[in-house]
Amino acid sequence: MTSAALDRAQARATLTTRAALASIAVAVFLVLLKSYAAWHTGSVAMLGSLADTALDLIASIVTLVGVRFAAMPADDDHRFGHGKAEALAALAQVVLISISALGIAWRAIDRLGSNAQTEGLELGMGVSMVAIGATFALLAYQRHVIKRTGSVAIETDHVHYQSDLLLNLAVIIALVLDQMLGWRMADPLFGIVIAAWLMFGAWRAASRSIDQLMDKEWPAAKRHAFLAAAADYPELVGLHDCRTRTSGAHDFVQFHVWVPGGWTVRQAHERMDKVEEALQARFPGTEILIHLDPEGHTDRETMLPSAITESRS
Numbered sequence: 248m249t250s251a252a253l254d255r256a257q258a259r260a261t262l263t264t265r266a267a268l269a270s271i272a273v274a275v276f277l278v279l280l281k282s283y284a285a286w287h288t289g290s291v292a293m294l295g296s297l298a299d300t301a302l303d304l305i306a307s308i309v310t311l312v313g314v315r316f317a318a319m320p321a322d323d324d325h326r327f328g329h330g331k332a333e334a335l336a337a338l339a340q341v342v343l344i345s346i347s348a349l350g351i352a353w354r355a356i357d358r359l360g361s362n363a364q365t366e367g368l369e370l371g372m373g374v375s376m377v378a379i380g381a382t383f384a385l386l387a388y389q390r391h392v393i394k395r396t397g398s399v400a401i402e403t404d405h406v407h408y409q410s411d412l413l414l415n416l417a418v419i420i421a422l423v424l425d426q427m428l429g430w431r432m433a434d435p436l437f438g439i440v441i442a443a444w445l446m447f448g449a450w451r452a453a454s455r456s457i458d459q460l461m462d463k464e465w466p467a468a469k470r471h472a473f474l475a476a477a478a479d480y481p482e483l484v485g486l487h488d489c490r491t492r493t494s495g496a497h498d499f500v501q502f503h504v505w506v507p508g509g510w511t512v513r514q515a516h517e518r519m520d521k522v523e524e525a526l527q528a529r530f531p532g533t534e535i536l537i538h539l540d541p542e543g544h545t546d547r548e549t550m551l552p553s554a555i556t557e558s559r560s
Contacts, residue, residue, distance in 0.1 A: 266392040266401045267311040270408070273385045274304035277378050284374040290422060293371055294438065296414045298347040299445060300378070303408065305343055309336045310404055331494050334459040341453045348445035355438030371422045375415040382411050414441055462492040465500075473500060476529055480522045482506070485542060501536035508541045515539050 281297040284290075316332040389405040417437050424433035464470060470491055477483045485505025492499050506515050523535050 262392045262396050263401055264311070266389055267307060267404070269385060269388055270307040270404055271304065271311070273381050274300055274307055277381060278304055280374050280377060284371055288371045288422070290371055290418065290425075293374075293418050293422075294351060296375070296378070296411075296418050296441065298351055299411065299414055299441070302344050302347060302445075303411065307404060309339060312336065327494060327499070328497055331460060334456040334494075337452050337456040341449045341456070344445050344449040344452070348442040348449065351445070352439055352442035355435040355442065359432065359435045372419050375418045378415045379412060382408055382415070414444070417441060459493055465491040465493065465498070473526075473530060476526060477502075480525070482518050482522050485540075487540075488538075498530070498533040499536075500533060501538070503538045503540050505542040505544065506539050 277300045278297065281293060281300055285293045285297045386405060386408055389401055389408070393402050393405060417440065421433050421437035424430045465473070470489075473491070474486070474489070477486055483504050487503050487505070489500065489502035491501075504519070510518075519537050519539065523537060526535055527533060
């Protein structure tokens with residue numbers, strides 16, 4: 248790796264680490280603030296917002312640890328790297344999110360029958376407004392880091408914090424409906440909605456993590472984009488048996504390609520090396536493995552009949 252490449256890698260690591268630490272700092276501040284507000288207002292919606300922020304804190308810590316572990320280079324025991332550490336960290340978050348969502352839903356259902364009123368309208372609204380302001384500032388910084396680094400981990404964290412804006416607005420609406428308009432069911436109903444939102448987020452996170460752990464193929468658009476790029480190289484006209492997967496921030500693609508039987512091993516190696524370098528430049532962070540077959544040959548170990556020939560249309 249060149250000195251310039253090392254400098255870029257170090258700069259990227261510094262930016263992503265700072266973004267993760269910024270997320271942790273904001274989450275710690277909001278957890279303390281919302282804990283005080285939830286205690287004094289008795290609002291289930293505020294409790295739900297507190298739980299989501301606490302999970303944001305845990306998620307940011309786990310993401311920081313997972314991303315740093317996933318960035319470790321491959322070693323003798325992990326030849327494909329440590330990228331799946333991110334997926335394992337995400338599954339740990341899913342368990343915490345699900346437990347918290349169920350607890351909030353139970354508390355909200357219990358509140359439906361009590362007809363109890365929340366307290367501290369000004370405190371609850373003030374805390375929620377501060378939370379919205381802090382979240383906006385964090386989102387702006389995250390956008391800057393994403394633009395500079397293209398980090399998938401920070402982008403995922405960014406999407407997560409975007410949902411916090413809606414949750415804080417929901418708390419304000421619930422408190423206004425409960426204390427100013429006298430609708431006692433507003434707070435527990437918003438608590439149930441927030442619990443459902445948390446469960447939906449957990450389900451989405453679990454789906455993405457399981458897809459990585461099960462080596463699911465790339466999304467169709469991404470796969471087609473790679474095959475379209477491969478079609479630009481005459482050496483790959485016989486591309487077949489293509490398989491793709493993602494592990495953390497790293498992508499992997501392997502395929503077979505038919506080459507003229509008259510080519511020597513050296514000729515084929517030199518040509519494919521150039522093609523591989525060109526494709527990696529167009530798809531940064533992608534490890535490409537090319538297997539050469541004599542023209543027209545089909546391997547007996549092909550796992551799926553549909554994988555024998557790739558459509559180039």
